[in-house]
Amino acid sequence: MSRDWGRNKTLLSASTISTFIVSYIIAVFRRDVDVLFPYISDTAANPPESCLFGLMTFVSACAGTATIYARFKYVEKLSEETMVVSPCLNRITLVLGMLSCLGMCVVATFQETAVMVVHGLGALLFFISGVLYIILQCVVSYYAYPYGSSMIVCRVRLAVAVIASLAFFPTVVCAFFVKQTDLHRDTGGKDYPFHVASAVCEWIVAFSFVCFFLTYIDDFKRFRLSVRTTLES
Known part of the structure; x- marks a missing residue:
């Protein structure tokens, strides 16, 4: 049995974007969060958006x-014929990718208002x-170039990776200076600028991941990846 992995990748991007946007819209509509600069986790802290966020995030993690x-x-198949990519490097990327998906599941399962420590560890695992x-x-x-992606795609991936890397550090560093725990932030608080920087960069990193996976289309x-079933006699 064969699968169209281009469609699977489209499902991943669509489900992830929908998860962020739908949860945000519901949370704002219910006035659970501020319209401007909430953390992604803030938009999924309370039911019913937390339930929807958990379900859709699990779908995104599976995809x-x-x-x-x-x-x-x-x-792996490309390297069998060309020997352009180290099998060890390929396996390391696989493990990191799987760990990131695991982090997504932890973030969705343990809301920040319920189990903050576990939620924070899951977020760090996901982002790092x-x-x-x-x-x-x-x-x-x-x-892998020129056997794999075109040079244009390679450069796009590099640009996205640079943006995600630069945004990651303010996301984590500024978060340590945020003392407010209420979902409605006090704009006059001394830590509010740190919250804004951390929240904006968090959204940038998250959407950078989505954009990066879109480069896999070509x-x-x-x-085609096939799965075969063989009965033992």
Whole structure:
């Protein structure tokens, strides 16, 4: 049985974007968060948006796992014939990608208002593993050129990886200076500028991941991944 992994990757991007936007709209409509500069997790702190966020994030994590594995198998097959990418490097990117998807599930399962420590650890796992994954995938893309992606795609991936990396540090560093825990932030508080910087950069990193996976469209048109079932007699 074969799968169209280009459609799977489209599902990943669409489900992830929908998760962020739908949760945000519901949270704002219910006045659970401020219209401007909420954390992504703020928009999924209270039901019913937390329930929807958890479900849609799990779907995104499953689609992400399938996409990351398909990319791993594509690079593996490409390297069998060309030897352009180290199998060890390819396996490391696979592990990092899977860890990032695991972090997504932890973030969705443990809301920040319920189990803050676990939620924070899940967010760190998601962002750190995700940023490292796209950085190493940029390295893989350049190693595989011209057998894999075009140079334009390689440069787009590099640009997205740079943006995600630069936005990641303010996301984490500024968050340590944010003392307010209420979902409605006091704009006059001394830590509000840190909150704005951290929240904006968090959204940038998240959408950078989505944009990066969109660059897989052309690659996934070049192969088909098949699953075979054999009965033992």
